[in-house]
Amino acid sequence: MRFSRQRNGVGCGDQSNAGDRFVLGQIVQVLRGTCAGEYAIIIRKDNSRTLWLVNKDRFTIDHPKQKNVKHVQPTNWIAEDILEILQKNGRLTDAMLRYALNQYLLQRKGE
Template sequence: MSETERYPELGQVVQILQGREAGQFAIVIEKLDSRFVLLADGDKRKYDRPKKKNVHHISATNFISPEVQKSLLETGRVTNGKLRYAINKFANEILADLKKGDQLDGERRCN
């Protein structure tokens, strides 16, 4: 595996590339084996009904939520509220970066 395709960590925010939820963000809540992880976002995809995804169908971001990771490692569970909070925190950081003029500056203008 290359550096960009490294295996996602617990608590890491990933973008779904394939399937019905393509383009959405979720958090890795469990590693099943070398090919599959379980994802949840705390909203449409709750902790108790996670989505099983092939690691080749997701793109890992470099954002790992310390709160989610700590909760999963200590108790083996995480609240849906914590998942939603982590994704919102990630989204706010990405939007803040984009406002600074990062890569999507010219691509988003359709008018």
């Protein structure tokens, strides 16, 4: 699994349009709700305030969680393989997303 850090300008700065801080394939930490403290991947953005998230356990590709951008914290990491698939055809599997999250958590634990 390939990860990249966000480029300058993305994910920081102007708070007037908070949705611009988030990109598809980005790993975020949930701050509010029943999944608080867990990590998830962004698979869709509806507008500047709404994200659709998938995590390892509860929220799958078929039933992603809709979250307000105020309730998640962006990380600086983007799952490049997931981003490429989302940009090409959007056909992801739950196994791909679980693998990406597990790899991110292993990397984070090693730091």
